[in-house]
Amino acid sequence: MDPRYSAQDVVRCALCRDAVAPLYCNVCHTHLCGDCVEKHFSDKSKVHNVVPLEQFLSTDFESKREVLRRDLQELEKYIFPKYQESAAIIKTQKTDQLKHSQKLTSELNKQGEALHREIHTIIQRKQAEINEMNAQHLAAIEKQEGETNKALHEIKQVIQDLKSLLETSDVGLVSKYRSRxxxxxxxxxxxxxxxxxxxxxxxNREELLKQFGSLSPLSIETEEQGYTVPSPGAESSPPARPLLDVPRLITDIPTTGYRYLYDVSCLSDEEIWTSGGNQIMKLFNLKGELLKSVQTKSGRTPEDIAVTRSGGLVYADFEDRSINLVSGTQIQTLITLRGWIPRGLCSTSSGDLLVIMKSDDYKQTKVVRYSGSTEKQTIQRDDQGKPLYSSGGFYIKYLSENRNSDICVADCRAGAVVVVSAAGKLRFRYTGPPSTPGGSFCPYGITTDSQANILTSDTSDWWNHRIHIIDQDGLFLRYLHNCGLQYPRGLCVDSQDYLFVAEENTGKVKKLQYYK
Incomplete structure (x- = not known):
């Protein structure tokens, strides 16, 4: 039965409370019968709007349908994906929790073995002391025993001699006797x-526990999550900015002391950190004036550099498998890896550190998220259990976090930019524009900008001297070239979306404008 008519059968007039009410006042929200309408209009304090109940119910029905449509849209477009992302993060957290628990147990057993070895060493040392004292004791007793036995033998002989002398009549023998x-x-x-x-x-159990080491406390906190539904016609992202047809070269920044220049990272809009084919990391202003230089602790070329949110410089060291923080003149080792070699680095908007690393046997590659020196997340395989990133070879993989929290990896060996969500779910692989022949795309440096666009340098053919720009969903937008670029490698973007490009063979950093 149509709900509009079923409702009409039971609704009574609010004034006479008897007659069926086929009318409704939208102002007073009152059901009325025909006889009571005039009485209702006699109240001059309001401008009444009486309509047929069927019309009111129809309008109300459509209003409710609009509420349903809005709720469905919000659930499908915003709420459900957020819950999906939370569920994926929880799944990852469970996996990471198990791995971390196993890691703690392994470290606990190693510490226990170390203490057992120390105790065994102490026991051996004390046993050696006991053995030495036993030897001294036994030697003293045996010496005393020897002297006593010798005296006993001599006394026995004297006794025999005396008995013989007492029985003899030989005066000469008796006269020779000398008493002992x-x-x-x-x-x-x-x-x-x-x-x-x-x-x-x-x-002392407490002292022993101190010697054994301690566990840092477990911290479990809940953080409220929210989201903002864009108002109709409004954009949640920064205003769209059109790209220039041809990028503009703003300035050439010379760097000194590098045979090859690899990486660049913006400390500010006026200062850039660089690293290249030696152990020195250098801070320059846009005039090319050297402001600061820092040598790696190991004396080896850093694999990658990144600037943290607080303005510190972090670098990855292949030699001792460490991640280090440069703060002022001090270098602090944040993370030391076992069985893995760090390659690319990225400091995230939340202050976490993303590290892409390969296994010692070059057969595995993964991205690990750290909060300080604590491992929070590992990204290595897709939903089918297949590796997300290539392995083997000596290609360095660089990575960057996008404004939408996606993690973008330039995987040159795979010929792809691999993009996953913050939860580690594969979103897409960009392998070049549709016209790109297979195997002719080799992304190296990578960065993202305020529009959530992804920029990556293509080293598949040095003579192209170009950079790809793709949007946050993997759609190719255009190339950056024909602007004097030569051998582009490391990339970074400042707060104004100016692009800084480290040219590997020229040793220059070029500042480019690519938005209008």
Missing amino acids: IAEFRKLPHKLKISLPNLLPQKI
Whole structure:
């Protein structure tokens, strides 16, 4: 039955409370019968709007349908994807929790083994002391025993001699006798030995726990999540900016001391960090004036550099498998890897650190998210269990976090830019424009800008001297070329969306404008 008519059968007039009410006042929200309409209009305090109940119900029905449509749109477009992302993050957290628990247990056992080894060493040392004292004790007893046995033998002989002399009548033999009684009256020395004792210290459990080490406390906090539904016609992202047909070269920034220039990272709109084919990382202003230089702790070329939100410089060191923070004149080792070699770095908008690394045998590659030195997330395989990133070879993989929290990896060996969500779910692989022949795209440097566009340098053919611009969904927008670029490699973007390009073979950093 149509709900509009079923409702009409039961609704009564609000004034007479008897007659069926086929009318409704939209102003007073009152049901009326025909006889009571005039009485209702007699109230001059309001401008009444009486309509047929069917019309009101129809309008109300459509209003409710509009509410339903809005709720459905919000659920499908905003709320459900957020819950999906939360569920994916929880799944990742469960996996990471198990791995971390196994790691803690392994470290606990290693520490226990180390303490056992130390205790065994102490026991061996004390046993050696006991053995030495036993040897000294036994030697003293045996010496005393030897001297006593010798005296006993001599006394026995003297006794026999005396008996013979007493029985003989030979005056000559008796006259030769010399008494040894005075000698034998000096009895053997009596050994006084103070035996050693083990004086064990009472085991202090608290001190032992301190020696063993401690676990940092587990911190579990909940953080409210929210989202903003864009108002009709409004954009949640920065205003769209059109790209220039031909990018403009703003300035050439010379760097000194590099045979090859690899990486550039913006400290500010006026200062850039660089690294290249030696162990020195250098800070320049836009005039090319050297402001600061720092040598890596290992003396090896850094794999990659990145500027943190607080203005520190982090670098990856292949030699000792470490991630280090340069703050002022001090270098602090944040992370030391075991079984993995760090390659590319990225400091995220939340202050986390993303590290792309390969295994020692070059057979695996993964991205790990750190908060300080604590591992929070590992991204390595897709939903089918297949590797997200290529392995083997010596290609460095660079990465960048996009404004939408996507993680973008330039995987030259795979010939692709691999983009995953913050939860580690594969979003797309960009392998070049549709016209790109297979195997002719080799992305190296990578960065993102305020429009969530992704920029990557293409080293597949040095003579192209070009940079690809793609949008946040992997759509090719255009090339940056024909602007004097030579051998582009490392990339970064400042707060105004100016692009800084490290040219590998020229040793220059070029500042480009590519938005109107």
